[in-house]
Amino acid sequence: MTKTINKLSIQHLFTPPPGLPNVASSLGHHTQDITEALEIRITKNNNFMSFAEYMQFCLYHSxxxxxxxxxxxFGPDGDFTTAPEISPLFGECIAKAIAPLLLNHPEWSICELGPGRGALAESIIKHLARLNALPQSYQLLEVSASLSDLQQTRLKPLNKLVEIKHLQQAPENFKGIILGNEVIDALVVERFYVNDECELFQIGVSIQNEKLVEVAQAAPAYLVEAIQNLDIDIPKNFRSEICCQLKPWLQNITQGCKEAILLFSDYGFSQREYYSPERNDGTLRCHYRQHAHNNALILPAIQDITAWVDFTALGNAALELGMEIPAYSTQAHVLLGSGHLQDIDFEAMNEVQRFQTSKAIQTLTLPANMGERFRFMQLNKNCDELIPAMQLRDLRHQL
Ligand SMILES: C[S@@+](CC[C@H](N)C(=O)[O-])C[C@H]1O[C@@H](n2cnc3c(N)ncnc32)[C@H](O)[C@@H]1O
Known part of the structure; x- marks a missing residue:
């Protein structure tokens, strides 16, 4: 039976197309609340909501x-699996890579942005303890109250190793290393379209015949300016994304930093690759129960929505904020460059452990898996330290 709240059909929004698992019936009230709130927002604004506002609603509605x-x-029972969720080896490699810096600067802390379920924090703290290179404190900045609760429970036993702080806002008077794995791809993006006459449109959503549909309107001034500020010209007949929040977000994160190294890892590439003519439908991906697809207009607030990271834009934002870009590389090279994978003692493992470890290494490093598609960027503020593992392959010329 089609249940309709005034104009927007719940059934249309929450019945996934064939191939995707159904929404649990226990979420009935939740889907009704989402539909009502979405409809109020869209109708209040003349039946138009920009894609950025829609993504903000879906991911971060209070x-x-x-x-x-x-x-x-997260994880096999959830919507997606991130590198630290695949294996603690990911965090151990990062720990090994940053340990020399922490040993040089005993007064430094680590601040992790968007720590998810706390898997990265757990593996880094445990491995830094083994390496006798623990920081002053390990700070976690999270926007999701439910994830912050999970992080607190999971990391409580590690408080005996290092002071763990759960932050509500960007760190102040901070000295140390800021980490963010798959956080920038969770920032809200605008979607746009350039037609064959080079006119720019802002993509958004609207309600028509009880359905959420994609619509486009003339781009507002801020979006025109953001596209004009890119280092390249956008091809004709081209749809893509741009993260207008990137620079203000980075500024907010770093304004309280006295001396910091920032290390971001995420899906992404340079601007030339991001806006190359063959990628004419953008990089937007939705994740739902381990299925990836690109229809963001279904399952609002029930599925994850992400866009790949434009690392040229991240680098440019950092330069404009007075920072430097000492390194940009692939995940495979950074993990291998840490030296940790080469130290693994396979002889000491049983067959199951050997199989699981080899499989994790393959997933994390093979080019067809996460090895090439995931990039690492280091940004320095008031600091000239290098991370040796980031130097194994320098891809800054691609930016
Ligand atoms: C895709 S998950 C990645 C989680 C974790 N880093 C991992 O690798 O498993 C994105 C995380 O970023 C958080 N997040 C999103 N926007 C954020 C922001 N502006 N500041 C801090 N955390 C944010 C989300 O709540 C979530 O924990």
Whole structure:
């Protein structure tokens, strides 16, 4: 039976197309609340919501958003699996890579942005303890209250190793290393379209015949300016994304930093690759129960929405904020460059452990898996330290 709240059909929004698992019936009230709130927002604004506002609503609505709610997001039973969730080896490699810097600067802390379920924090703290290179404190900055609760529970036993702080806002008077794995791809993006006459449109959503549909309107001035500020010309007949929040977000994170190294890892590439003519439908991906697809207009606030990271834009934002870019490389090279994978004692493992470890290394490093598609960028503020593992392959010329 089609249930309709005034104009927007719940059934249309929450019945996934064939091939995707159904939404649990226990989420009935939740889907109704989401539909009502979405409809009010869109109709209040002349039946138009920019894609950025829609993504903000879906992911970060204060009560209903994907990241605000307690849905099971991570791991095999959730929607997606990140590198630290695949294996503690990922965090151990990062720990090994940054240990020399922490030994040089005993007064430094680590601040992790968007720590998810705390898997990266756990593996880094445990491995830094083995290396006798623990920082002053390990700080976690999270926007999701439910994930912050999970992080606190998981990391409590590690408080005996290092002071763990759960932050509500960017760190102040900070000296140390800021980490962010798959956080920038969770920032809200605008979607745009350039037609064959080079006219620029802002993509958004609207309600028509009880359905959420994609619509386009003349781009507002801020979006025109953001596209004009790119280092390259956008091809004709081209749809893509741009993260207008990137620079203000980076500024907010770093304004309280006295001396910092920032290390970001994420899906992404340079601007030339991001806006290359063959990628004419953008990089937007939705993740739902381990299925990836690109229809963001279904399952609002029930599925994850991400866009790949434009690392040229990240680098440019950092330069404009007075920072430097000492390194940009692939995940495979950084993990291998840390030297940790080469130290693994396979002889001491049983067959199952050997198999699981080899499989994790393959997933994390093979080019067809995460090895090439995931990039690492180091940014320095008031600091000239290098991370040796980041130097194994320098891809800054691609930016
Ligand atoms: C895709 S998950 C990645 C989680 C974790 N880093 C991992 O690798 O498993 C994105 C994380 O970023 C958080 N997040 C999103 N926007 C954020 C922001 N502006 N500041 C801090 N955390 C944010 C989300 O709540 C979530 O924990």
């Amino acid at each position: 009560q209903l958003g994907y990241y605000s709610g307690g849905l099971h997001k």
